[in-house]
Amino acid sequence: MAKVHLWASLRRFADGQEVVEVDAATVGQMMDALERAHPGLGPAIKAGLSVAVDGEVIANNRAAPVGPQSEVYLLQRLKGG
């Protein structure tokens, strides 16, 4: 199960958990599983999230692989100038 780290202000939508374990093979599956398990996270996911999987930032790719031992951090979708 991949370990998904939620930033602090998201944790209240996931029963206060800092880390949520998710069974997923891709970033897209991980996002969908997160929303199924914790519907309160839906607005944040729909607003657009980037992720870091095992240290690598995935800005916007649902097909990017997630391994069973992966450590995933959710990040706000970044803008640039």
Added chain:
Amino acid sequence: MARDDVKTGYKLIGTRPNRPDGLDKVTGRARYGADFSLPGMLHAAVVRSPHAHARIVKIDASKALALDGVKAVVTRADLPTGLTGEDLNLQDNTLAGERALYDGHAVAAVAATSALLAQDAARLIEVTYEVLPHVTDVDAAMAPGAPVIREGVADFSVPEGMHGNVARYMEFGHGDVEAGFAAADIVREHTYKTEATHQGYIEPHACVGQMGEDGRGEMWVCTQGHWYIRRMSAAVLGIDAANLRVTPSEIGGGFGGKTTIFMEPLSLALSRKAGGRPVKLVMSRSEVLRATGPTASASMDVKLGMKSDGTITAGQVYFRMQGGAFPGMSPIGEALPCAFACYDIPALKHEAVEVIANRPKAAAYRAPGSPMAAFAVESLVDEMCRELKLDPIAVRLKNGATNGSKSSYGPVYNVIGLKETLEAAKDHLNYTVPLGPNQGRGVASGFWFNHGGETSVTLAVGEDGTATVMIGTPDIGGSRASIGLMVAETLGIPYENVRVNVVETGALGVNEPTHGSRATFASGKAAVEAARHAMTEMCRRAAADWGIDPEAVEWKDGAAHPAGPNAGKFPPMTIGEIGSKMGSTGGPISGHHEVTAEGVGASFGTHVVDVEVDPETGRTTILRYLVVQDAGTAIHPAYVEGQYQGGAAQGIGWALNEEYVYGADGRLQNPIFLDYRVPVASDLPMIDTVIIEVPNPGHPYGVRGVGETGITPPLPAVASAIAGATGARIRSLPCSPPKVLAAIMAARA
């Protein structure tokens, strides 16, 4: 010209060929947004609110429409209803609905046969307002009793009990912050403020729009991202994106401010109402400053713990940022991760709120959020270094992030060059020049994530063996030259044989704008892949001609070669030979690549500045300025140096003079360049640059973005240098002469 400072094995990358747009720009042939004209074209003017917050009671355009030559007036009633979310925000900002939300908010627009007539007609449009309470300051906007300027702006993230102007909330961190502070020898905490500043691009917003009654239209526009212009304009007008073709002009600066729409849909709405005649709309400088996106203003609390040897034990920030009257526009989501990005600190807490206020809708500005965050954190680091009498570069080397560090916001840094920039700054002559009376030195580091994003590129081989590359990212800082160099290097042909064109929305798949320092990275990466596709096809054509397997052919030095002795003995077939007969060998040869580009490499920089402060006037003079930044690989070093110098110049302006000044009536007091003081050439010395090259493993040639990091360190570096010169610490930008003088007087007292 071969590169002589670094042995890379490249023939072209790292050289400095002439700029492809240079001749057009110095001769005036380059076509910017306002240069475009069409037969029968009308000119538009916009009526803007003189109030910071007001209910629009009535709009009477009868006197304007009675003028001979006035062809159309549009108000919000001419735009479709039912939009939601950011589309509604864009429409609300394009033309006010029931309320004007800031000084300069567009209320109506008029098209006439001349620009002067349109301006006269705009003055005849009578708008009746009911003035409402307003608030423009970030802290005042969330104080008890502040007027709630829009109901229901808070998104899911805002906890209950916060002020009605709070639109977003964010919090993250790691480690035990309180234990970290307890382990420190000194703990210091201060509040820092930055005012809103404008991107200050030289070219004002300008476009020509044409749209028939059938809803099909075309636009020529100055923009950083024409697919964004298409999508946003289509949403605001309620038309299909495919019915709008958008062609970008040359661009006279953007810095993030041209990644969105402000008035562009008005040209289309007016055109449609004026029987399909094209409509030109060009903003004045005053309109640009009043009604297009500046960056956010910020109020920031920072707390740091440090041991006497310089080890930082813990850090904490609480940022408050306002991004105008619309939610989602302040860069808290970027500022917080940037705050401690240069450091590897065991315990950190980040917290931020976004607040709305009666100001224009903010837009991205070069490394959005990072300069403010750096001002707060790097200023406090400098204050504590001075208190403990520690070398500021040594402290940053001691605590700095390096390869494999877990970043302050979660991901692990792969290969980064922060410490290389610090070492180079420490070894640079500028760091050891003796300082005189009233002179001070400041040091700061900065960070930007960089970005990949949606990218589509096509390359076509010409009949003469040249290559044309079609990209969708407008060239703001030299990306055409850099992409041309990468393509020429890949194909093994002269740089002069490659032409890179920025093409319109009908010619490629969707491209994100030139933003996030992504154009040379992402369009370059896609262009290299497109070139490789074309090389594969050219090898196949040669193989067919020679009667051997395509796998037995390799591409090098601009020609197909037999891959080894078993492939047969054939003379190389050059790209020119293949191109000249491609019509009879299977047809045109092109390569294409489209991707949401990943593999971005973060960019770090370190700046050193020396200033002299006149103790009688408070005026600060920049004596010397050094930018050291990791480019990954500098494809065209002259453009890289230009980005470093430009970022520093903008940051110096933000540090010393630039600010939005609002009166008690909520009106912007300085909407012209005479009063909104950007640095000019005579204000600055030549800015010294050192390019560090720690190649990004996520790009075929090691590119990182270079456009944004450079604006980040100047804010704290300049303020710290002034503190060194005067003994007075300015914690609220800009360090304008009156403020510096007051601080000197207070320190003396």
